[in-house]
Amino acid sequence: MAFIWRDNPEHAKEMLNYEYSLVNDSFENFMFGDYLFNTMNNFFSSIYIYTQRILLQIQNEQNIGSHLSFINNFTDYLKAAGYIFFLVLMRAFVFIISLPWFLICGVVAFSDGLVERSIRKFEGGVEHGMIHHLAKSNFTFVIATAFIFYLGIPIPVHPSIVIIPFGILFGLIIYIAAWSFKKYL
Numbered sequence: 001m002a003f004i005w006r007d008n009p010e011h012a013k014e015m016l017n018y019e020y021s022l023v024n025d026s027f028e029n030f031m032f033g034d035y036l037f038n039t040m041n042n043f044f045s046s047i048y049i050y051t052q053r054i055l056l057q058i059q060n061e062q063n064i065g066s067h068l069s070f071i072n073n074f075t076d077y078l079k080a081a082g083y084i085f086f087l088v089l090m091r092a093f094v095f096i097i098s099l100p101w102f103l104i105c106g107v108v109a110f111s112d113g114l115v116e117r118s119i120r121k122f123e124g125g126v127e128h129g130m131i132h133h134l135a136k137s138n139f140t141f142v143i144a145t146a147f148i149f150y151l152g153i154p155i156p157v158h159p160s161i162v163i164i165p166f167g168i169l170f171g172l173i174i175y176i177a178a179w180s181f182k183k184y185l
Helices: 008-026 034-064 069-073 075-097 099-123 129-136 139-152 159-179
Strands: none
Touching: 008 034, 008 075, 034 075, 075 099, 075 139, 075 159, 099 159, 129 159, 139 159
16 A cells, blocks of 8 residues: 555555445346345445544544554554455445355256266267366366456456356366266266
8 A cells, every 4th residue: 555556545545435335326226126135235335424423533632642653653654444344344245145146057058067977978979077076076176266366356346247257167067077977976
């Protein structure tokens, strides 16, 4: 923060406002209805108000006296940390409610992989046990990588740009695992 973004907490605040506007615009007509969106909106609004109160209190203490010189030196960092904490909570919630995308990609890929397995079985093809075990070991890795990448990216980005490619990659791994399963059980 000290070397890249010179406007210290303003970049974090702009990221938070941009992501919040994306959530408001994107998830109004959500598949779980308005209840989930209203609950999320109320939860994040209350956390945002609480964070603003804490930051205002820190700023007031800074203006009152210099006896808190330690806090005076790190006020901008504390503000940025509050904004980023709120941003990480919002991104985690968005990722959790986008998990059905991974489920849909997985179910479609699994059914297609089983069809390919049946074709290979009836044509007398070769088993691919090692490919199956390598693909099977990467299920959780893809979801964890998507989660960590989306939470850790330092620029504001639409959730679809991150979640859709990782969902397709998850489906591809499930397709390979189902396709390369044993010919005979």
